[in-house]
Amino acid sequence: MTKKPKGWYKEIVIRPVVHVDGYESYEKMCGIVADFYYSGEEQTLLRQLRTNPAESRYITLYTLFKVGQAKCPAYWVNKDLLEALLQSVLTVEIDSLNWAMKTGMFMLPKSVILSPENKSVDAIFWNYDSEADILYWAATDGSSSFCRRFKLNAQKFSYTDAEDIDPKVVKGFNEYLHSILLRLILIMECRPELVDTTSELVRVNKGFGKAQAQDFYQPLWLGLGYRLKREGMQTTSEGSSVTHGTKSVHWRRGFLRNQPYGEGRQQRKLVWIEPVLVMGGKESS
Incomplete structure (x- = not known):
């Protein structure tokens, strides 16, 4: 090599x-x-x-x-x-x-x-x-x-x-x-x-003088700030818990949808329906 x-x-x-x-x-x-x-x-x-x-x-x-x-x-x-x-x-x-x-x-x-x-x-x-x-x-x-x-x-x-x-x-x-x-x-x-399209310039000082400062860039991110969608127990105005009929944590899977749009809804575009992490809990009686 x-x-x-x-x-x-x-x-x-x-x-x-x-x-x-x-x-x-x-x-x-x-x-x-x-x-x-x-x-x-x-x-x-x-x-x-x-x-x-x-x-x-x-x-x-x-x-x-x-x-x-x-x-x-x-x-x-x-x-x-x-x-x-x-x-x-x-x-x-x-x-x-x-x-x-x-x-x-x-x-x-x-x-x-x-x-x-x-x-x-x-x-x-x-x-x-x-x-x-x-x-x-x-x-x-x-x-x-x-x-x-x-x-x-x-x-x-x-x-x-x-x-x-x-x-x-x-x-x-x-x-x-x-x-x-x-x-x-x-x-x-x-x-x-x-998808990030620009990244900022950052000057990083590697020592004790300006001569030792170097130029770096922030990374380009795919999904910066993205957070998983979670669905958990909700609380009513009376303070009681309301769940969605599940006892265990599980994923509601995401998927793609070929969604119509435009004039007469004749065009199609891919839309990502995101997954949801269902937190679960005790079923309400």
Whole structure:
């Protein structure tokens, strides 16, 4: 693997981002991208993929190379939003997605998505080749890598297994990560108000003088300020409790609706009906 050149971070990122508590360092994730970006060459990787289209090494190499080429655009995914998406049935024709971003990385909250080895998956990297209509993505838990090459128009996919893990387990986990990525892409399309478009400049003083101050940017968020919807016991004016006929905490699943709108309600748009966490309680008599 080719060694990263001096000053690689400035060369490979659009802008430096301040650290976000509860998430892995952006610089560390970019470092993973850089390791592959500086050791690969696009045409060579494409030839290798044509020869071995299901080889995990080449899928991962190509995905991270393209993310590095795009200078590591990233969105930080709000923890509550991620949980809400995991509690939603979001079925949609994949080839109908508009792909607000064709290449990038989703920074995931730590220890929410756990690999089969019970390690945190802190980011998902992806690249959508619109000409070939192929989606590539890759992720790592620090020791094992997961990836997929997905032909969208044929609705087929190929996956490869990480070493030393039961292939059936990895297949299921790949499908799980794949569904998370598509849900995040989908929510960027049907809920654009949840997507940050600008980030503020922040000057961070690393020492005791102005010369040591550095410019960073606030992260771009997907779902900043989003909170899970909860439904719990209500209290009447007399002070008694009213519940919704349930004894245990449970989710009311979210789903997508193809809602009509416009003149004559002839047009359609995807609307996300959000999940609700029903808190439960004793049934009223």
